[in-house]
Amino acid sequence: MKMAGDYRTGFQEKVYQLVRMVPRGKVSTYREIAGSLGKGKLACRAVGQALNRSPGMPAVPCHRVIRSDGHLGGFAWGIDKKASLLAEEGIEIKNNHVQLDKYLFDLKQE
DNA sequence: CCCATGACTAATT
DNA sequence: AAATTAGCCATGG
Numbered sequence A: 001m002k003m004a005g006d007y008r009t010g011f012q013e014k015v016y017q018l019v020r021m022v023p024r025g026k027v028s029t030y031r032e033i034a035g036s037l038g039k040g041k042l043a044c045r046a047v048g049q050a051l052n053r054s055p056g057m058p059a060v061p062c063h064r065v066i067r068s069d070g071h072l073g074g075f076a077w078g079i080d081k082k083a084s085l086l087a088e089e090g091i092e093i094k095n096n097h098v099q100l101d102k103y104l105f106d107l108k109q110e
Numbered sequence B: 001c002c003c004a005t006g007a008c009t010a011a012t013t
Numbered sequence C: 001a002a003a004t005t006a007g008c009c010a011t012g013g
Helices: A010-020 A030-036 A044-052 A079-088
Strands: none
Touching (some): A010 A044, A030 A044
């Protein structure tokens, strides 16, 4: 049942579910998320919007989602907080940049 | 329905 | 490598 102001769009639900399956110590990108949603890689912006309004942790580890170029992107609670969380998970960050080749999680694995 | 916004991306300069 | 431009999507007013 839905309560007033509690309803979220199907798009958000899908995004959250994908983000949730990202293991600790790994990261994903907005583009990969959008691609898995079947919208092609063009919905990357909408994914960012969904995550921006996401419930946050531990419900959704939205901090594990970064930009496709390795840059951290943004974070509702502060980009510095995002970097700290990622560092805690064992991810090395250089000047707000992450090595996707090393930490990128393949969504197709699950 | 139209317009504005944003945690994006790719291409260009 | 950094800054700029244009393109695309979902959401909310």
